[in-house]
Amino acid sequence: MKYSALNLLRNGLRHNRDWPEAWRHPEPKSHYDVIIVGGGGHGLATAYYLAKEHGLRNIAVLEKNWIGGGNTARNTTIVRSNYLWTEAALLYEKSMQLWEGLSNDLNYNVMFSQRGVYNLGHTLQDMRDIERRVSANRLNGLDAEIVTPDQLKRAIPALNTSASARYPILGASLQRRAGVARHDAVAWGFARAADALGVDIIEQCEVTGIERRNNKVTGVQTSRGHITADKVGVVVAGHASVLANMAGLRLPIQSHPLQAFVSEPLKPVLDTVVMSNAVHGYVSQSDKGELVIGAGIDAYNGYGQRGSFATIEHALQAIIELFPSFSRLRLLRLWGGIVDVCPDACPIISKTPVNGLYFNCGWGTGGFKATPGSGWAFAHTIARNRPHELNAPFSLDRFATGALVDEHGAAAVAH
C-alpha cells in the first residue's frame, strides 16, 4: 500500500486496521543469488539497489539482531558531501543526490532536512583548510561557501562568535544542501522498498561462518542454518574485521567506540548543523527538539558498544564553548557504537581476494551520510563484479599501492 496523505486518511477512518507489514518476516531460503550480511542502512540500501538497478531478485539481507540497530541507530544523522578530495567528494555527492530524492524514491519519508552544515574555523590554518576545501568542492560541482563570523552570528544566534572566546571563531564553510535525516526511517524505508522488490530481510540471523571452495564463496553459516549463495556482500561496520577473519582476510581497520547523546526535547533553538574540528564537537537539533551531539572516538580499540565518560565530558565542554547558553540544558540519553576506521579515514567498497566475496566497510565516524550512495556503489560492485568508477578509488588494493585518499581533515571529528 502506497504511503500518502490520502491513504493515511483512508486508513485513519478505518482505525488503521488495514496497514500491511512494512516488510515481510520470511524464513530464510536455502539459496540466494546474493546474500548481504548486515541489515543496517548500508546493507539494506545495497539490497534495494541490487534489486532496483540491477534487476536481481533472489537476495537476502541477514541481520544478527534487528535491522537498523547498529550504527544506523547510533549516529548523529548528519548528511553532507563537502569532502576535500575529489574521489571522496564525488562518492558522497552521489549519496547526496540520492538523499535528495530518497523519500519519494522509497515512498517513505526519511525526513531528509537540508538545513545546512557549518564547519567552523578557529585558527588561521583552519581557515586555509576551509578555503582549500570550499575551492575544491566548488570545482567538483558541490555547493560550498565561506561565511564570516558576522554571518554566523546572524544565522546562529546561540553560537558564541565573541572574539574573547577561548578559541574565537574566524569563519566557517557552509554547505546549504547538507543537513540531517531521520536515521531509523532510512533503515525502515530501504527495508520496505527492498522487500517490495522481493528481497528477503531476515532478522535474528547471525552469520557465523563464510564458506568457500577453491577461493570462491559458496555460502554462509548462520544461527538459523546453512545458506548457500553465489555472492556475499559484507557490510557490518564495527564488526567488519570479525567477518573478514571468517573469510581468512585481514583488513586495515581499527574498531573504536564512538559515543553520542541527546538533550531533553526543547523548543527550536538551533536551526542548522554546527561542527567544529578544532573545538571538537558537533550539534544539531532534531525535529523532536532534542539537541543531538556527538563526541570524539574513544582512543582505545574494542567491539563493546560503550565508551568512557571522560569523552562525554570533553564533548560537552566543547559544546558549551560553542554555545554557552546550552550549559543548563540536560543530557537525556547517551549511547555508543563501534566505528571501523581506515588509515586514510575513507571507506572500503571493494572486491576481495576471495571470488564472490565483497566488503563495504571502513566508514569510520561518518557512514550515515553515505548510506544511499554506499549501497548504490556496493550494489554495482556486486552485480557487475567490478567497482563503479565512483568507488574504484576505494578498493582494498589502495593499501598495497599507497593510493590513499587522506580525508583526516574532513573527517577529523566524528560525525
Add this chain to the structure above:
Amino acid sequence: MQKNRLQSGGRIDRTQVLNFRFNGRAYQGCAGDTLASALLANGVYLIGRSFKLHRPRGIVGSGAEEPNAIVQIGSGAATLPNQCATQVLLYEGLDANSLRGWPSVQFDVGSITNWFSRFLAAGFYYKTFMAPRKLWSFYEKLIRDSAGWGHAPTKADPDFYEHRNAHCDVLIAGAGPAGLMAALAAANSGARVIIADEQSEFGGRLLSQTDEIDSMAATDWVAQAINTLAQHENVRMLPRSTVFGYFDHNFVTIAEHCTDHLGAHKHTTVRERLWRVRARQVILAQGAFERPLVFCNNDRPGVMLASAVSTYVNRYGVCPGREVVVFANNDSAYRCALDLDAAGASVKAVIDSRATGAGDLQQEVEALGITVMTGHVVTNTLGSQQIRAVQIAKFSIEGTVPATLPAQDLVTIQCDLLAMSGGWSPAVHLHSQSGGRITWSEELHCFVPDGTTQNCVSAGAGNGAWELHDCLRQGLEAGKAAIEYCGLEISDLAEPKTEGIETNSLQPLWRVPAVKAPDRCPKQFLDFQNDTSVADVRLAVREGYRNVEHVKRYTALGFGTDQGKLGNINGMAVLAEYLGEPIANVGTTTFRPAYTPTSFGTCAGETVGQLFDPVRKTAIHEWHEAAGAKFETVGQWLRPWYFPDGDEDLDAAVKRECLATRRSVGIMDASTLGKIDVQGPDAVKFLERIYTHDVGKMKVGRCAYGIMLGEDGMLKDDGVMARLGEQHFYLTTTTGGAASVMSWLELWLQTEWPDLDVYLTSVTDHYSTISVAGPTSRQLLQAIDCDTSLDAADFPFMSTQTATLCNLPVRLFRVSFSGELAFEINVASDHALTLWCALMDAGKNFDITPYGTESMHVLRAEKGFVIVGQDTDGSVTPTDLHMSWMLASDKDFLGKRSLRRPDALRADRKQWVGLIPADKTTVIAEGTQLIEDTAARAPVPMCGHISSSYDSPTLGHPIALALLKGGLERAGEKVYASLANGKAVPMTVTSPVFYDPQGERQRD
C-alpha cells in the same frame, strides 16, 4: 489557601510559608514541599498538555517517573527548561510555567489535534509530507515548532560547576531502607562509604509510609540511622545527589544538586557537582517504580499512582482528592486507601482486578467500611480537565484476558481522584548500565537483576524485594558482603524488627479491556508524555515493527524526559501480548545513561570558558603584549602574529618586519617550538629508525635538518636535530607537533622497541627560544657580551655550542628559517625575558625589529622552506618536497618501505613548486585550487592547490607555494588559480626557492 493541605502530619514545615507562582498566579506552599506537592495542596490539577495530542495532563507520580508535570522554572539566563515538578523543591519566589498550551494550558487551541488523533497514529509522518518535495521544509517547520518542551536560555549560564574525584570501598545508590541498612552495615567496619540519594532527604519510601521498624515510627528509624552514619568519618552522605551513570571498572557518576533548591542566589557557589567515583563495590538500592494501569483515558488529571498519593498524604501533608477510587491488581495500593481514609478523604471503592482480593490489608480496609470490589476493573474515566468519574466493570481472566467488556455492565462511580497501581518494576537502570543482565520474573511479574559483570549487587525493591523486612535484610546482607569483599571486619549488626503481613500475589494486568477494541476505544496510554497508546503498539506490530527497539522507535514509547520509567514495562507487556510471545522473549530496550537528565554544565565541570583549554603563553608574552602585538592561536599557544607600529595593518607591519630582517636584524620569539631531549646508549639507533637522514654520521656539535615519516611514507614532522654528545641529542619539532611527536616517539620506544635504552624528555617549556636573524645578528650577539667566538670559522652554519650572553648561560644554534644569517638562542625560560630585553636594548643600534609568525611565514616562503601542516597534509612524500637527498639509502627508517609503493613512485604526484601570478599583482588566497582547463565543467579536474601565498616584500611581487601534479618537471609552465568568483588567474610555475637559491646569506 492551600485547600488540600492537611492540618497535621507530613514532613513539611507549616510555619514557613513560601510564596510561588504557577502560570502567573500566586500560590503558597510550605518549606519541605516539592512544586508538585505545593500545586496539589492548592488544588491545581492541570499542569500541562501532552506532546502530540495536547491532552490535559496532571501530576501522576511523585518522583523521577513523572511524565506529565514538566515545567519551565524562572526566566532569563538562569531559566531551567523541562523541570520535573515532582523533583523541584519549593522555594520562596519560585516561578514556574506550563510548557504547552496556547493561549493557556486551560484553553489550548492545539487540543484540536486530539479530534484527529486517528490520523496521527504511530509513525504517521513517515507516510506523508513527501509530495511535493519542496513543501517538506514547510511541513517540517510546523513539526519543529509544535515539538519540543521547554525553552533553552538565551544567555550564557551564570552558574558554575565542578568535578570531584572520589574513591571508596562501598558506594550505595539510594538511601531507602535497603540502602540505609547497607550503609549501617558497612559503616561500622571502617570502610570508606559513599551513600547518595536523589532526594533532599534520606529515607526513600519510609518517608511516605506508616511502617514501624524496631517498634518506632519508620521516620524515627531513618533519623536514627542518619545520626549513626553521621558519626562515622568514613561515611560520606550525599543527599540531592543522583547516581546517573555506571561505566566500566566500577566508575560511577553522581550529580550533586547544590543550589537549585535555594531559590534566588548570586551564583557564587557551585550549582552542581559531578562526583566521579571509583568504587570497589557498588550496592544498588534505588528501589522500584510503581506501574500505572492501562485503561481508557487513564491520562486524565486526577489519575495518579497509588504510591504517589500515599507520598503526598504522608510526606507532604496533602490530600490530593476528596472522593477517591483506588484501582489495583496487587496489595500495595490498599495502603493508599488506608492513608487516604486516615487523611479524611472518602474512599468510595477499592477496585481490585483479582477475584481473590488482597491479603491482610483487605480486612484492614474493609474494617474501615470501605467497599472492596474484587474481580472488577476501571475501564474508562470521565471528565475533562480533571477526572469526574470512573467506569467500572466486572472482570475475570479465564485463560486469557477478554477482548472487550460488555457495555451494559458498566457502573459509573463519581470521584475526583483515582489512585492506581499496576504493580512494581525494580529500577534496574544502573544495574543494566553496568552491563548486568536482567531477567523476567514469572513470580514477581517484573524484570529483576540477574547476574552482573562488575562488582555490584542489587538490594531491596530494586531487586524485587517488595516487603520492608526483605528490603532491610537484603540491604544488611549486601552491606556485609561488600565489607567481606573488601577484606574488612564484618559488624554484628542485626536485622531490625518489622511486622510482616500476608499478601496475595499480583495479577498481571497489562491492558484493561474496554467496551471496544483497542483501535476503536478511547486511548489507553502507555507513554503519557509521547501519547503512545495501546493502539499505537498494536499498529506497530501490525506493520511488522516487532522488535522492542523497533516498536520503541516507531511509536516513541519511552523516548520522553522520563525515559520510560513510568510506562515502558506496560508497553513491552502489551507488545508481548500482540506478538503472542512471553514478555521474557520480548525483553526491554537498553537502559542508557543518564538515569535522570543531567545538566550539560555538570558534565563539563569547571573547564569551560577561558578554562576550556589551557592558554599557553611564552615566557616573553608580557613583552609582546606591551609592544601591542596581535596574536595568533596555534594549538594551545598564543603566538605574536605581527607587531603593528601605530595603526599599521597586517600587510604594512609584515612588510616592515620582513624588510628590516633582510636589511639589518629581526628578532622573534620561537619558544613554542617543540623540544625533546634524547639520551641513552641507543639514542643513535633509535633516531636512525625515526629520522630519514644519517644520524650516526653527525658529529657532536653539529645540527641537521631532520624529517620523520609516518608508516605510510608521508612527511609527519620536521625540525632541527642537534648532537650534543655521543649519546645525547636535542630535537625540535613543529609547534603543533610537539605533543604528538613526543607520543609518537614514546609509542615506538615503549611498544615496539622496548629493548632500546633511550630516554626522552620534553623540554619545550624548560627552554625559551629567541631567534635573531639578519645580516647584523652576529654583531648584536657580540654587543651583549657573548663569551665565545661567533665567526663562521669557529661557529659554522648548522652547528651548536653553549655560550654566555649577558651573563646568562645559553645554547646557540646556527640555523636559519629566514634564509638570513641567524642564531637561535635557547635560554632557561626564567631568563628569557631578561635576555629578550637585553637584545632589544642593544639592538637599538642595529635597527632591531621584532617580528611575528606572519613575517616568519613570509621570510621562509621566500626561501622555499616548507611548513609541515600548512604546505603538507599527510599526503606528501619527501620526494614531492625535493627532499630525496635526505633519505639515507643504507639504513631503514619508518616509512621507507611505503616510499617504494607504486603510488609513491607515480610521476604525476603532487609536488612542491613556486608560483608567481602572471600579472605579478594578484595575491591568491591560501587554499585556492589550481586548474589547467578554464573551460572545463564540473567536476573540474584539479591539478593542485596553493598552500602558502604572500605579497613578498623582498621581491616586490606576490609569490605562492603550491603542490602541483608533476610539479617537479613543470617549471615555466602556466596553471590557473580558480577563484571563488569563477575567475581563473594565470600563474607561472617556478622553483619554490625565490630568494638566495645558493643559500649564501645564511651561511655567511
